[in-house]
Amino acid sequence: MNRTAFRLPAEWEPQDAILVAWPHAGTDWAPRLPEVEIAYVALVSAIARFERVVICVADPDLRRRAGRQLAAAGVQPSQVHFVELAYDDTWLRDSGPVTLVDESRGRFLLDDFRFTGWGGKYAAERDDALIDGLQSAGLFAAADHQRIEFALEGGAIEADGHGSLLTTWRCLHQRHPRMERSAIESRLRQTLHATRVLWLEHGYLEGDDTDAHIDTLARFAPDGSIVYQACDVVADPHHAELARMRDDLAALRDIQARSYPLRALPWAQPIREGSRRLAASYANYLVVNGGVLVPAYGDPADAAAAAIIGDAHPGREIVQVPCRPLIGQNGSLHCVTMQLPRGVLA
Numbered sequence: 001m002n003r004t005a006f007r008l009p010a011e012w013e014p015q016d017a018i019l020v021a022w023p024h025a026g027t028d029w030a031p032r033l034p035e036v037e038i039a040y041v042a043l044v045s046a047i048a049r050f051e052r053v054v055i056c057v058a059d060p061d062l063r064r065r066a067g068r069q070l071a072a073a074g075v076q077p078s079q080v081h082f083v084e085l086a087y088d089d090t091w092l093r094d095s096g097p098v099t100l101v102d103e104s105r106g107r108f109l110l111d112d113f114r115f116t117g118w119g120g121k122y123a124a125e126r127d128d129a130l131i132d133g134l135q136s137a138g139l140f141a142a143a144d145h146q147r148i149e150f151a152l153e154g155g156a157i158e159a160d161g162h163g164s165l166l167t168t169w170r171c172l173h174q175r176h177p178r179m180e181r182s183a184i185e186s187r188l189r190q191t192l193h194a195t196r197v198l199w200l201e202h203g204y205l206e207g208d209d210t211d212a213h214i215d216t217l218a219r220f221a222p223d224g225s226i227v228y229q230a231c232d233v234v235a236d237p238h239h240a241e242l243a244r245m246r247d248d249l250a251a252l253r254d255i256q257a258r259s260y261p262l263r264a265l266p267w268a269q270p271i272r273e274g275s276r277r278l279a280a281s282y283a284n285y286l287v288v289n290g291g292v293l294v295p296a297y298g299d300p301a302d303a304a305a306a307a308i309i310g311d312a313h314p315g316r317e318i319v320q321v322p323c324r325p326l327i328g329q330n331g332s333l334h335c336v337t338m339q340l341p342r343g344v345l346a
Contacts, residue, residue: 006100006109006193010161011287012222014342018047018288021056021090022066028089028329039325041073043333046319048079050288055082085133086126091331094153095127096338100193108143108344111191113152118210119174141346148191151175155213155335160220162255163195168203170212198252203245207279209330216281218249221312229283230264263312266301273328284332285309295332296320
């Protein structure tokens, strides 16, 4: 098979659906399940306004439970497709398929990277088999499945659709401590059909156990800018590190050797559970057909963040989704979702 025509599309390109997995008592959501289910109902309701939602469920009982909750919220059944299979947890940005497209032939390639539970932090055997399970369930149409024995999560990479990847050295070095940067970059270029890899040397959020996933820090936007999480509170421990990350971003150049316009997102006030600070990033937004879903944390900065993201995505409706329950497990709405490009579904 000739794979050279495949490319990794940008998130703002047309989609068939968004993929999620419903939380249940066998996942890490168990201690906070009622409030997390409310958050999932709000998230799926928001997505369903724009496109279909494919929902993984562990068993028929969970399918019925999720269906009842969504119906009560007014979600049309035609907008939801359930798939029954086993999973460890619901962070499908990282365990779901990274889908490459070949428009010339109407083909798709499901990159199935090894999922290690973010470097062995958590059990991940069932999540690592999720893509194979989805394909076996007949979810995909003209899609080839490529298993790749290289640890990588979808949240660790950001694509502009034109061959540029943005990622962080902190994360990729943690996953592959014995590999040189050039070897990691070569593997990314090969498996994702990228023409270049742009590295950030700085940037992290307390409460993030992904080792600095790019989707919590900086995102390409269709207007050619980069939207990034800033911290303007000098006394905050993040201030210096995110300022250095901004310098990293300012030094980057696009494919025409121009600097990227940068859009700084406001900083949410600290949210804590006991002594643990939670990673309330506004950069963890989700682009859907005709809209952008933006995290809301019940913070005064929510509205300003939504406005900035809206400016970077002209012509799209901006919808704020309450995400306070999600960050209790160290992620937000982008982390629990994965887009499926137009045409890939059966």
